[in-house]
Amino acid sequence: MKNKPNMSIIRGLLFTYDIENTDDLKRENLISSKNINTEKELIELIDELTKPEFLSYTKQEQEWFIDSIEHYLSIEDNFDSIFKTMATYFSEPVINQQMFMRTLLGRLRQYRNTQ
Structure with missing residues (x-):
């Protein structure tokens, strides 16, 4: 059974940067x-910090991350619910939050496909 898209799990994956x-x-x-x-x-x-964490999850959990990001990108969500509620070590604010998520999604897909 497939999990419903969930913004909080995406935020959880990005907790590394919080x-x-x-x-x-x-x-x-x-x-x-x-x-x-x-x-x-x-x-x-992402390769240095997110990859090891992502690979520690089960295949089903990995798919949930990917499906959730795909869903929110497809409805053109701005991801403010993640980036506006998270204090990070980034040296500057994320200017294009959708670009950030598209990049993250591309890396997650690659990690999943090379396991």
């Missing part, structure tokens, strides 16, 4: 050193 996450100076410095508004640096960050 200030409320456990203190880890190396991770914090890595996050703040990247320009998350450029696709290349965003991919580097």
Whole structure:
């Protein structure tokens, strides 16, 4: 049975970047050193920090993340419910939240397909 799209699970996947996450100076410095508004640096960050977490989930959970992001992109959600409620280590605000999510989605699909 397929899970319904859920914005909170997407936010949970991005918790790695949240200030409320456990203190880890190396991770914090890595996050703040990247320009998350450029696709290349965003991919580097996602590959380093999100990939290991994503791969730790079951196939069904991985599909739920992917399906949820696809759903909210398809209805042109602005993802404010994630980015406006999360304090991050990003050095600047996410300018194009849909680009961020499209990039994340592309990486998640790639991780899933190479397992």
